[in-house]
Amino acid sequence: MTAKHGGTKITINYVAEKAGVSKTTVSRFLNGRFEMISADTRERIASVVEELDYRPNRIAQSLKSRSSRTIGCLVSDIGSPFSSILVKGISSVLNEQGYRLILADSEDNPVNERNAIDSFLESQVDGLIVNSTGANDRFLLQLRDNGLPVVFADRCLSIPGEIDTVETNNTEMTCSCMQYLSRMGYTKVGFFANGIGKNTTRMARLSGYLKTMEEVFGYDGRDTVYEYVSHGDGSGCADKILKFITTYSQERVALFAVNGVAMLDILNALQKMKLQAGADVGVCGFDNWGWADLIPPGITTIAQDSFAVGAEAAKIILDRLSGEGDPACRKIVLPSKLEVRGSTVR
């Protein structure tokens, strides 16, 4: 609802009338083409705009210009710290450039995801930043091929093809982390994931894990991959942890969390089982959401810069829109940081 004045909607027409000029002139004024306007009329328009508190209708502008200056952003769960900070990064860059952000939460559901994409398209978004479930990748690729800038953030394409991507060095960092665990004397590492499915981020971490298990630990890691359903309280993974620990009671074992959710689950489960991270079993994994230092003996985590992931994704979109930068497909891999704490020491 734009400001009103005695019941009349304030449009460019109304401003023109009040200022005694044509709407063409007002339009020029609004778009800063001052060279074509006399100082006199320019001032007159300015004062009318000011007085009426006129706000141009972006909807009408968009219809005419065929550009909404709006980016659609689709995340799998806006409630998770990772996603929300990712969105903050996106928002920060877009806002700076006068772009608007439409947000949708797929809840990791392919149907919701598809609906959200359709809605974005109908809204005439100028670009798409996606935390894809993987199920609609063919469709997304096709949209990109039709000319719509699409960037994958914290996900890569789950099918053959090329698309702009920004993500963390998932595989490499998982390898590094595993190597670190090996150096610390652990002989078996359990990989705990609240589902893997088509989630390429989790798959990338899994692949780094499997590789290092084979090459460094010298065993087939598939035996120690534990998928479970998270209930947010550790109940989903407790039995799997127990099984892992008892199966390898003769070894030095550690638990690896594929992400922050799994990490919380593991810690909750250990607490219920009266097991101490560090002393009884090694614990480490992805995502430092602010409390890793506070849970004794300090939890070894891999911290990601999700703000940067979002910011870079937004920058790519804007580059694509302006035609700037290398037109070749971009794959940005951002570093993460292994933060060693007590839970993987001795």
Add this chain to the structure above:
Amino acid sequence: MTAKHGGTKITINYVAEKAGVSKTTVSRFLNGRFEMISADTRERIASVVEELDYRPNRIAQSLKSRSSRTIGCLVSDIGSPFSSILVKGISSVLNEQGYRLILADSEDNPVNERNAIDSFLESQVDGLIVNSTGANDRFLLQLRDNGLPVVFADRCLSIPGEIDTVETNNTEMTCSCMQYLSRMGYTKVGFFANGIGKNTTRMARLSGYLKTMEEVFGYDGRDTVYEYVSHGDGSGCADKILKFITTYSQERVALFAVNGVAMLDILNALQKMKLQAGADVGVCGFDNWGWADLIPPGITTIAQDSFAVGAEAAKIILDRLSGEGDPACRKIVLPSKLEVRGSTVR
């Protein structure tokens, strides 16, 4: 970018042409007015729409209908778990009703906030859900008076006036929490806030605190209110904690965190000072973000249902838009929950 076909933008006109009918008929078809269409043409249009993968342009629809079916949501920090879950609640309700969500992050800055609101207005949003900084409340009230539905979420109006509001029972719960601390034998409680300013939520909690300090603890709480600047690592409040504790070394003292950020700061500071929550000093406060149970001896927290706050705010907006429900100004106060753990015991 809507789907293309040999370079032609697919519009309602194009569909009409292909189907050999007028665009009016196609429009009727799209809007489900099937009574006015013969089964034959109806089928013809359906197949053309399907074949062309036609998507109506919501921009054009909005221009015509003067309704964008879009709600603007302004939060102070989308990166915080409180806000992001709030947004999830909003998104969930809006999505269900086919409304879109434009998001902006004010970073608690009044200028950013004002710009975001202006941008929302230009985008012709049908309503506004705001996590107000307080600095633009007069403006927001005026917008509402001009007919734009505006709902305050997790904030109330900082100036005289009435506006739809959804928030947690901040004052009452803070009182309850203080009374609980009194019963537990604490005699002094420090109120720690990462800034209060015009933030009405923090002010409400402060007022509950001051009231109970006077009525139950029997002292002027203003002496034990500590405002500081958060750096995310506790460094901002460590000296204030130290001062509080040493000043009242003869008393049984507890620290109260005004929100989750302050809570993390306090815990980090205590850790650095080698002080134990619970044993050395009582600790409790707002926001349970999943780890309260895991930090020994368990941190007593006040858990808010921020999803519900968002969902209720969105429902009010939709009610206002549809004219349903009580037209009187609504003040929804949602319950929160005091979760007692070891940090306030003995």
Add this chain to the structure above:
DNA sequence: CTGTTAGCGCCTTCAT
């Protein structure tokens, strides 16, 4: 049942 016409608010040639 279907089409014609006009117009939402704005921008953009093309004249003047």
Add this chain to the structure above:
DNA sequence: ATGAAGGCGCTAACAG
């Protein structure tokens, strides 16, 4: 330096 006219894609009278 300024304006008139047309059109972006869609909906809604108003006619038939």
